[in-house]
Amino acid sequence: MNQLYETIDQSIMKHLDAYTEMVKQMYEHPEIGFQEFETQKMLSTYLINAGFDTKTGVVCETDFVAEYKSKKAGPTIAFMCEYDALPEVGHGCGHNLIAGIGIAAGEALKEIADEIGGVIRVMGTPAEENFGGKVHMAKAGLFDDVDAALMIHPDTRTSVGITTSALNPVKFEFYGKNAHGCMPQEGKSALDAAVMTYLQINLMRQFVEPNTFIHGIIKDGGKAANVIPAYASLEYYFRAPTMEYTLEVTNKAIACAKGACEACGTTFETSVYECPYEDTLINYTLADMLMEKFHALGLEDVESVDESCIGSSDVGAVSYVCPTLQGMIKIAETDVAGHSKEMAAATISETGRKGLLDGAKSIAYIACDLICDPNKLQMVKDEFAKSKK
Numbered sequence: 001m002n003q004l005y006e007t008i009d010q011s012i013m014k015h016l017d018a019y020t021e022m023v024k025q026m027y028e029h030p031e032i033g034f035q036e037f038e039t040q041k042m043l044s045t046y047l048i049n050a051g052f053d054t055k056t057g058v059v060c061e062t063d064f065v066a067e068y069k070s071k072k073a074g075p076t077i078a079f080m081c082e083y084d085a086l087p088e089v090g091h092g093c094g095h096n097l098i099a100g101i102g103i104a105a106g107e108a109l110k111e112i113a114d115e116i117g118g119v120i121r122v123m124g125t126p127a128e129e130n131f132g133g134k135v136h137m138a139k140a141g142l143f144d145d146v147d148a149a150l151m152i153h154p155d156t157r158t159s160v161g162i163t164t165s166a167l168n169p170v171k172f173e174f175y176g177k178n179a180h181g182c183m184p185q186e187g188k189s190a191l192d193a194a195v196m197t198y199l200q201i202n203l204m205r206q207f208v209e210p211n212t213f214i215h216g217i218i219k220d221g222g223k224a225a226n227v228i229p230a231y232a233s234l235e236y237y238f239r240a241p242t243m244e245y246t247l248e249v250t251n252k253a254i255a256c257a258k259g260a261c262e263a264c265g266t267t268f269e270t271s272v273y274e275c276p277y278e279d280t281l282i283n284y285t286l287a288d289m290l291m292e293k294f295h296a297l298g299l300e301d302v303e304s305v306d307e308s309c310i311g312s313s314d315v316g317a318v319s320y321v322c323p324t325l326q327g328m329i330k331i332a333e334t335d336v337a338g339h340s341k342e343m344a345a346a347t348i349s350e351t352g353r354k355g356l357l358d359g360a361k362s363i364a365y366i367a368c369d370l371i372c373d374p375n376k377l378q379m380v381k382d383e384f385a386k387s388k389k
Helices: 002-028 037-049 095-116 133-139 190-207 243-264 284-296 315-319 341-346 350-372 374-388
Strands: 053-056 064-069 076-081 119-124 148-155 166-175 213-220 231-240 267-272 324-330
Touching (some): 037 053, 064 095, 076 095, 076 350, 133 315, 148 350, 166 190, 190 213, 190 243, 284 350, 350 374
Parallel strands (some): 076 119, 076 148
Antiparallel strands (some): 053 064, 166 231
8 A cells, every 4th residue: 555655645746736836727717606617627628638538517517527447447436626716705715725636636546546446536516605516416416326525625724524514595585565655555565574584583593403503684675765665585594404404494484484474465485596505424434534644644633523514515415425525624724714815825825735735645545545445445335325324
């Protein structure tokens, strides 16, 4: 294994400047979800030149799937690459670095694939922030034959995994009747129904289970102060540790809207305005393997799986299809906020470069182990099957 790891190291070091240049290009030219056309072109072109059979726009317009089939039979290992940016702050979630890590790990594993066997996939998964590239790709079956899907996310700490909340984004639209502000009795206020719903949903907060979060805004409250609004809308994120409970909370909120409309004489409709995200199913066997690799690379203060369920990710959709690992690697100090310009800048710093190096090595090592040790891979699969039940 040491010789195989050494080949992995040599591959990553050989191309490290190319990876960091791609990370820098994404930092300087950020593209938001489903608009990552130039990024897709740059990354897929690199993989084609690296010898991967690469297809773009497989399910989503800005996705890609790059594959290398070795000369020997073996498991299929996927490295997931995110690359969408955020409005205003650019790559404040470090997705440009995730892409660099995934490509580096995939190319390094390709160097030994003909010796150890298996199929290597580097999967470009766009629009993680809002529109769920992985959700669409998982629904389309692109992960069905994957034995393990791996990725590393930059952070202000190093850890071997993090649970994420299920997310249900719901829009409430209220319909009433316009009237002059001086003759309100002739109208039916959609805004009143929206405000009453908003207040009632707020009152739900103290009665929900721990690690349940409700975020909402009044999206549309009318156009003029002297007109009773015939239309108003709210947008909400409902999050909880499981999708089952998320939907239960959502239904309680819908009941609030129903009661408000009955009181105001209005009607309402609900719709899902963004992509719902599953919670993440942790594979602790993979997490333990990552802990071992991080320690072997000399990383300190490595945290175990964070089970606080803060935030949501479309990686949850993948975690219910195949064994999945999303580790975290420190590239910035703890006072740097996520989704910030400071975090974006950290991706192109020396610390970011080291995070790319260590992150790529760690998941390439894990992939190597899974291919070379059928017993270890079976442990991963057995835990996955048990967890799904």
